[in-house]
Amino acid sequence: MKMTAVARPFTPKERPKDFYKKGSTMTYKQVMEDREKYNFRTSVRPSSAPNRESREYLKFVLRDRVVPTSARSRTRFGHAATSDMICEDNVLNSQDHGKEPKTDDRSDMYQLVKAAKEAKTFEEEAEFFRKLQRNIQEAEVSDGDRKDAAPVFNKRLFASQGAVIITREARRLMEQNVALNETCDVTKALSKSELQSLRCVVDGLKLIHKGFDFVKDVLSRVMTYEVYNAFEHVQTKSWEEQLGCYYILNGAVEVTYDLRATESRNVYQANIIYSHGTGEYLGLVSPEGPTEDLSPPATIYTKEMTQFIRIDRHRFHALMSLAREMINNRKLRYISSHSFLKDVSEEVKQKILHKLTIQEFPANKVLLSQNDVTENLFVIMKGRCQTYREVFIPEAERKVLFYLTSREQDDFFGEECVLDELPAICTVVTVTACTCMKVHRSALKMVNKEKLARYIDEARHENPSDQELRDRGYNDHIWNRYKHAEIKVTLKEGGNLRYLSRPHSAMVRDRQPSDSEMHEENMRRFLLKGSQFLPVRAKSAYCPRSNGNIRQSRRPKTAFVGLVTETTEDKTESFESNAQDSGQDAIDVVNAMNVPVKQTDSALISLDMAKDIDQRVEKAMQSKERLMAALDEQNDVGSVISQAWRAEHAQDAQNFMRNGVMVTMTSEDIVRKAKALADSYADSWKKNKAVNDEEWDTILHAENKQAKMLITANKMRMKDLKRRLAEIQKKRERDRKRNAPRQHGEFSDTESD
Known part of the structure; x- marks a missing residue:
C-alpha cells in the first residue's frame, strides 16, 4: 500500500471520558470548542482509501466512539490494527530514510478492508456532528423568531380578544347575512332567538360593541364567516368600494392600508407591509360613525390558512345610524319625564x-x-x-x-x-x-x-359615616346576642316570658319599658301595699294564663336594641361570661328587665290621679304635719293615701296568737311556725299564680327570708313572755288577795258553806 505524505501527522490531545456521548448536556459552544481541541489535520492518506483520513485517524477511531457498530468493529480488529500501526510507523521511518518497505497482497487487502471500515465510521460520526450542528442552528433561529412573536400575555390582545364560539346555527345565520350585505337591506330584522344564537360570536368582538347591547344586535345582522388558504389575496366584494372590517380568528396575514380613505382615521403609513395575527382587527369599525373608523386595508395576503369574521362596513354604519336615532329618542324621552x-x-x-x-x-x-x-x-x-x-x-x-x-x-x-x-x-x-x-x-x-x-x-x-355604621353594628350585635340567649331559654319555656307585674305571660319580643312606665307601675304598687310593695321586675319562667277577668294588652312587638343578660340560672355558661365582661352595661340590663305594664282598664286609679298623688306624697314626706294633713283631706287623693297608710301598718296589727297557738309551744314549734308565717308574707303577692313558679334564690333573698324569720320568732317570744308575765302577775294578785287580812263581815272564797 502506497502512502502519500509530506510531513509528520498531527497527534491529537487526550480526549476526555464520555466525549460526545449520547445524552450529553454540553452546549453548542462547548461542543465546537472540544471539536477544535481534539480535532486533527489530514496529512497522511492511505492510497487504498482515497479522499479519507490519514493513519492518525485510525488511532482516533480505535478509542471509544459514539456509534455502537464502530465499537463492535474495534473489539474484533483492535489487536491486528495495533500491530499494523507499528508496521506503518516503521514504513514511515523507512520512507524518511529513502527506503521502500516490502508489502504483500494479503496485507494490502487487509488494509483495504480496514480503510473501508474507517471511512464508514468516519461518515457516521461526521453525520452525527452535522445533525448536532444543524439542530443547534435551528434552535437559534427559532429563538430569534420567538423574540419577534407576541408574548404569552399581550394586554392589547387580551383587551380586544374574547371567546368566539361558532355553532352550526350561528354559521347558518351568518351565511344568510351575505345576501343581505350585498343588497344593503336595513329592514330585515332577526328574532330574539336568532340574536341569542349569534351572541356567542358577537361577545368576542369587544373593541366594537364595548358592552352595548344595541351595537351587539347590529353586529349580529352584518357579520359573516370567511376562510382563506395560505398565500391568497383577500379580494374586495363587488358591492363595496373598500374592504370591510376583518377580525382574525386564526392565522396570520400581511396587510397594506388604503390611505385614500379620507373619512377614517389614518394610523398607518404608506409603503409598509404590516403583519397581523390571531385576535387582531383589520380596519376596525366604530359605532360612533365612519369618521371614527381606522383605515381600511388596501391588500390582505394570507401567510397560512386563516379564518375571518367579516363585518360589512357600509351596512354596519347604515344600521348604526338608525339605532342611534332610536336610542337618542329614548334618552330624550326619559330625561324629559322621569x-x-x-x-x-x-x-x-x-x-x-x-x-x-x-x-x-x-x-x-x-x-x-x-x-x-x-x-x-x-x-x-x-x-x-x-x-x-x-x-x-x-x-x-x-x-x-x-x-x-x-x-x-x-x-x-x-x-x-x-x-x-x-x-x-x-x-x-x-x-x-x-x-x-x-x-x-x-x-x-x-x-x-x-x-x-x-x-x-x-x-x-x-x-x-363609618362611626355611625360601627355604632349600628354594635347595637345589632348586642341585639342578636340577646335574641340568641333568650330564644335558647324560651325553647325550654314554651316560647313565653313571664312578668311578675302581669297576670298573664308575654312573648319574648316585647319592647323595652320606658322610665315613665316603670315609675307609674311602682307608684301604683306603692299605693296598694305601701312600703312593702315589690318593685317592678321580670323573670323568665313558664306561667299558664290567668283566669282573672282583667286582661292587659300586649305591647307592640318592636325590637329591643340593648344588651340583656341572663334572667334565670339555667342560662348557658358562655353567655354568662360575656355578660360579666359587659361592665356598666350589666347595670342597664337589670333596669331593662324591670318591665312594667300599662293597664288601660285598671281598677286602681287613673294616670292623672297617680301624678297628683306623686306630687302630694313627695311634698308630704318632707314633714310629719304635712303628711297628716294630706291624710285628713276629704277627697279621692286623701282616701287613697289613707288606704295605703293603713295597708302599710296592717301587718303589724296582726295577732299571731289568734291562730290557736297553745301556751305549751316548744322552741321547735315556734321556729316552724315562724317559717310558715315568713313564707306566707313572702308569697303574699303570688296569689292566683302557678305552684311551679320559679323563685329568685340570691343572697339578698336568703338574708331577707332569714331576717323575716328572726323578726317573727322574736315577736312570738315577746308575746309568749308577755303572756307568762301576765299570768304570773294574775297569780300574784290572787295570792295577795287570798293572804290579805279579812275585815269584819268578809268571807274567803275558799270557805265552805
Missing part, C-alpha cells in the same frame, strides 16, 4: 344627549365598587340596586360589610365621583336586571357646569 334632568332646558338636553349612554346589566352585577373612580353618573332607568359599604372594626380587627340602602327606579348613584372627584363611597350591586343611563363627566363641561351640577347636588344622597 329623571332629575327634566327641569333642564331643551338646549342643554340636546347638547349633552350624545354624552348619555344606555346600558343593560344582569342581576348580581357589580356596577360600582367602593374606592373606585368613575367618570360616569349612573341613573337607574329600570330595575333595583343595593348599596353596601365595607368598614374596618378595630375591636374585631377585620372589615365588615354593611348594607346601606336600596336604589329604585329613577334613582342615581356615583355623584361623588362626578361632582367631588372622589372615589366611590359604597359598592353598588344589581338585585334584578337593570337598565342604566350613564352621564359622562364631560357633559358638565359642555354646558354651564354650576347650573347642571346644582340639579345633581340637590338630589344627591346622604351616606352615613
Whole structure:
C-alpha cells in the first residue's frame, strides 16, 4: 500500500471520558470548542482509501466512539490494527530514510478492508456532528423568531380578544347575512332567538360593541364567516368600494392600508407591509360613525390558512345610524319625564344627549365598587340596586360589610365621583336586571357646569359615616346576642316570658319599658301595699294564663336594641361570661328587665290621679304635719293615701296568737311556725299564680327570708313572755288577795258553806 505524505501527522490531545456521548448536556459552544481541541489535520492518506483520513485517524477511531457498530468493529480488529500501526510507523521511518518497505497482497487487502471500515465510521460520526450542528442552528433561529412573536400575555390582545364560539346555527345565520350585505337591506330584522344564537360570536368582538347591547344586535345582522388558504389575496366584494372590517380568528396575514380613505382615521403609513395575527382587527369599525373608523386595508395576503369574521362596513354604519336615532329618542324621552334632568332646558338636553349612554346589566352585577373612580353618573332607568359599604372594626380587627340602602327606579348613584372627584363611597350591586343611563363627566363641561351640577347636588344622597355604621353594628350585635340567649331559654319555656307585674305571660319580643312606665307601675304598687310593695321586675319562667277577668294588652312587638343578660340560672355558661365582661352595661340590663305594664282598664286609679298623688306624697314626706294633713283631706287623693297608710301598718296589727297557738309551744314549734308565717308574707303577692313558679334564690333573698324569720320568732317570744308575765302577775294578785287580812263581815272564797 502506497502512502502519500509530506510531513509528520498531527497527534491529537487526550480526549476526555464520555466525549460526545449520547445524552450529553454540553452546549453548542462547548461542543465546537472540544471539536477544535481534539480535532486533527489530514496529512497522511492511505492510497487504498482515497479522499479519507490519514493513519492518525485510525488511532482516533480505535478509542471509544459514539456509534455502537464502530465499537463492535474495534473489539474484533483492535489487536491486528495495533500491530499494523507499528508496521506503518516503521514504513514511515523507512520512507524518511529513502527506503521502500516490502508489502504483500494479503496485507494490502487487509488494509483495504480496514480503510473501508474507517471511512464508514468516519461518515457516521461526521453525520452525527452535522445533525448536532444543524439542530443547534435551528434552535437559534427559532429563538430569534420567538423574540419577534407576541408574548404569552399581550394586554392589547387580551383587551380586544374574547371567546368566539361558532355553532352550526350561528354559521347558518351568518351565511344568510351575505345576501343581505350585498343588497344593503336595513329592514330585515332577526328574532330574539336568532340574536341569542349569534351572541356567542358577537361577545368576542369587544373593541366594537364595548358592552352595548344595541351595537351587539347590529353586529349580529352584518357579520359573516370567511376562510382563506395560505398565500391568497383577500379580494374586495363587488358591492363595496373598500374592504370591510376583518377580525382574525386564526392565522396570520400581511396587510397594506388604503390611505385614500379620507373619512377614517389614518394610523398607518404608506409603503409598509404590516403583519397581523390571531385576535387582531383589520380596519376596525366604530359605532360612533365612519369618521371614527381606522383605515381600511388596501391588500390582505394570507401567510397560512386563516379564518375571518367579516363585518360589512357600509351596512354596519347604515344600521348604526338608525339605532342611534332610536336610542337618542329614548334618552330624550326619559330625561324629559322621569329623571332629575327634566327641569333642564331643551338646549342643554340636546347638547349633552350624545354624552348619555344606555346600558343593560344582569342581576348580581357589580356596577360600582367602593374606592373606585368613575367618570360616569349612573341613573337607574329600570330595575333595583343595593348599596353596601365595607368598614374596618378595630375591636374585631377585620372589615365588615354593611348594607346601606336600596336604589329604585329613577334613582342615581356615583355623584361623588362626578361632582367631588372622589372615589366611590359604597359598592353598588344589581338585585334584578337593570337598565342604566350613564352621564359622562364631560357633559358638565359642555354646558354651564354650576347650573347642571346644582340639579345633581340637590338630589344627591346622604351616606352615613363609618362611626355611625360601627355604632349600628354594635347595637345589632348586642341585639342578636340577646335574641340568641333568650330564644335558647324560651325553647325550654314554651316560647313565653313571664312578668311578675302581669297576670298573664308575654312573648319574648316585647319592647323595652320606658322610665315613665316603670315609675307609674311602682307608684301604683306603692299605693296598694305601701312600703312593702315589690318593685317592678321580670323573670323568665313558664306561667299558664290567668283566669282573672282583667286582661292587659300586649305591647307592640318592636325590637329591643340593648344588651340583656341572663334572667334565670339555667342560662348557658358562655353567655354568662360575656355578660360579666359587659361592665356598666350589666347595670342597664337589670333596669331593662324591670318591665312594667300599662293597664288601660285598671281598677286602681287613673294616670292623672297617680301624678297628683306623686306630687302630694313627695311634698308630704318632707314633714310629719304635712303628711297628716294630706291624710285628713276629704277627697279621692286623701282616701287613697289613707288606704295605703293603713295597708302599710296592717301587718303589724296582726295577732299571731289568734291562730290557736297553745301556751305549751316548744322552741321547735315556734321556729316552724315562724317559717310558715315568713313564707306566707313572702308569697303574699303570688296569689292566683302557678305552684311551679320559679323563685329568685340570691343572697339578698336568703338574708331577707332569714331576717323575716328572726323578726317573727322574736315577736312570738315577746308575746309568749308577755303572756307568762301576765299570768304570773294574775297569780300574784290572787295570792295577795287570798293572804290579805279579812275585815269584819268578809268571807274567803275558799270557805265552805
